Amino acid sequence: MRQRFLNAVFLSCATVSALQIPFLGPLIPQNAITKKPLVSSEAIQADISSKALLKRAKELFKIAELGIDEYNHPTRVIGSKGHLATLDYIYSTLASLGSYYTLTNQTFPAVVGNTFEYRLVLGxxxxxxxxxxxxxxxxxxxxxxxxxxxxxxxxxxxxxxxxxxxxxxxxxxxxxxxxxxxxxxxxxxxxxxxxxxxxxxxxxxxxxxxxxxxxxxxxxxxxxxxxxxxxxxxxxxxxIDSSAYIDAIVQRIATTNIIAQTTAGDAANCVMLGGHSDSVAEGPGINDDGTGTLTLLEIAAQLAKYDVRNCVRFAWWAGEEEGLLGSDYYVSQLSARENLKIRLFMDYDMLASPNFAYQVYNATNARNPAGSEQLRDLYVEWYAAQGLNYTFIAFDGRSDYDGFIRNGIPGGGIATGAEGVKTAEEKDMFGGSEGEWFDPCYHQLCDGVENCNLGAWEVNARLVAHSVATYARSFEGFPARTGVKGNSAAERALYHGPKLVM
Known part of the structure; x- marks a missing residue:
């Protein structure tokens, strides 16, 4: 299986502009597919367990340790052995599900940087x-x-x-x-x-x-x-006589998005969701965004037991930490016709922060493509039905939804917090520690398995499963796509990915 993935990546690297190298697994009789029960929210939520998620997190940390030789610590940054093995793990897991998904490797040019040492003296x-x-x-x-x-x-x-x-x-x-x-x-x-x-x-x-x-x-x-x-x-x-010193590298590489789409379901009406497969160079990235990566992978595996009416398209983006490179590239390669097939995009990035809050992107139709607010409300209604508190956070271009809403595709998502500081009100709502970051290990070496709050992760993984099942069954009441016009509200965002750009 590993060789199949590496061969596909090699072929893609040979022609970086190539969009698809599909893998079709062993054929399964059509009548065997149609006998599967239609997916339901209740059923697939019951398939989610923190035990399975924890097992995958431990496997991902072992993969991150492959980066030690080059970086002296575990990492899954693009271009590293840890990231290549992450892609192999995702691809192999999906391919083992047979013909339920069509898999695509989308290789694209990326840029990665690493700063080793710096010093600034002014006067x-x-x-x-x-x-x-x-x-x-x-x-x-x-x-x-x-x-x-x-x-x-x-x-x-x-x-x-x-x-x-x-x-x-x-x-x-x-x-x-x-x-x-x-x-x-x-x-x-x-x-x-x-x-x-x-x-x-x-x-x-x-x-x-x-x-x-x-x-x-x-x-x-x-x-x-x-x-x-x-x-x-x-x-x-x-x-003011001054001096400056930076030892750094900036290099261009090729890296890969992985896309998995159900073979069943209406291909003209796709529910799409994604998380990023890479970490920062500084650490293994098990919460950021191993939790998103693994949640999608576990749900993709569980979904294979069910039938769907609308196609479901999972995406694992590369180069998010370098500025949403993979998701931006993917959207840029969509024709208008293919763009319109995506009814909505759901972003899942950091779902298990240790000092968590249940955060919902405040994606309104007034400032984003129509349907974004309906997705926001689906999350809100689910948390309320579970008797859980939630809070709205800015929909400001910090994650992979950005390229979608800029190109007319409704979007949204949930998270549990990064470097933001938990307030006294949020402590009352969610517990944890007031005055501390939601994730004290955000973009650091300590973002390992122990950094993940398993309770919050299981809750959010079930919500992700609910979002998939809801739209895989029906888009009734959800606004129809009418065009691919970009979103003006996003054009002047201070963020494009996890770092400020202006």
Whole structure:
């Protein structure tokens, strides 16, 4: 089975633009398929157990350990042995279900970055809030660079904002108006040695430069509080000799989405759901998003016992942590006709945070494609029926639903929280610890099996199963798709994936 998957990936890599390499399992007589009972929410929810989910989580952690040789710790970041083995595990599990699903490997070009070391010294001090931007290039020759700090005018979104003395200097740029990648490229074009973007809101600034550019320079983020003293000194004419250093790599690779669609059901009316198969480089990613990956895989296995009226399409995206690369690519390759076959997309990312809240994306029809609000209400009604509290969270482009709603496909999802801090009200609603992150191990090495709250995971996995069964049976009352027009509300989102882009 592993060789079958690797052969398929090899063929896809040979022609990256190729969209599909289907695998059709052993033929099963049609009458054997039709004798399966129609899926029901009650039946498939009863098939879900925390014991099965925990078993899969332990297997996934062993897979992440394959990344130790290269990264010195478990990881499933794209391009690593851990991620390739994750894809193998997903594909092999689905292929073992016979002809219930048609499997597709969709290989696409991606970019991955890793920052090994960085240091920023402005004058005689190093700002405490200093962080290297994701996908930043290294400083020249991966060595420290030295130059005066230069304050850039306005928001640094126009070439005219960069004075002549930006050449061979370190540019200090205000956050706002345009993406961080644009600021870095303009600084590079102006001859800067490095760029420092300071926050205009409270707190430190961790973002991404996005799609690599030959003009990007080594780029940092710092807080407004740390930037203010330097700004004041520069405005008074003080020269601030500074140095910057980043040792990092940014490289282009090929990676793979896996798509599984039921052979049964109306292919012109598909319920689609997805989670991302990759982790960050810093850790194994068992909650983020192993819980989404494994929930989909377990439900896909259980669904194979049932018949469906509408087709169900599962997706495991690659490159989410690098900026929704896999889901964006998938949607970009859909023709208008294929786009319209997807009645809705459900995103499942981080379902078992240890300090959890039951979070529902506040996807309204007023700001998103029609049907998004009906999906939101399905989650709300289910939690209420179980006597469980829930809370709404922003539908702001942080996960793989983004490409779908930008292209007219209704979307939504649930989560249990990442780096956000639990409030006193949320402690009363869900228990746990006030004032701490929902997932204290978010994007860290400690995101292992022990980081998952099994109770919350089982609850949410049953809700995912309910969402699949509901729409696999019927779209009655759900708005019909009428077009593929993009969604204007998403166009200026601060996030495109887990990191800030502007």
């Amino acid at each position: 005689a001090t190093s700002p405490n809030s200093t962080q290297a931007m994701s996908l930043t290039p290294p400083t020249a020759d991966k060595e420290p660079v030295f130059g005066p700090l230069v304050l850039i005018a306005n928001d640094g979104c126009d070439a005219s904002d960069y004075p002549a003395n930006t050449t061979n200097a370190i540019a200090l740029i205000q956050r706002g108006t345009c993406p961080f990648g644009t600021k870095s490229a303009l600084a590079g074009k102006a001859g800067a040695l490095a760029a420092v973007v300071y926050n205009t809101a409270e707190g430190s600034l961790s973002g991404t430069l996005g799609t690599p550019s030959k003009h990007h320079v080594a780029t940092f983020g710092i807080s407004r509080a740390d930037a203010l003293p330097y700004m004041s000194s520069l405005q008074n004419g003080t020269v």
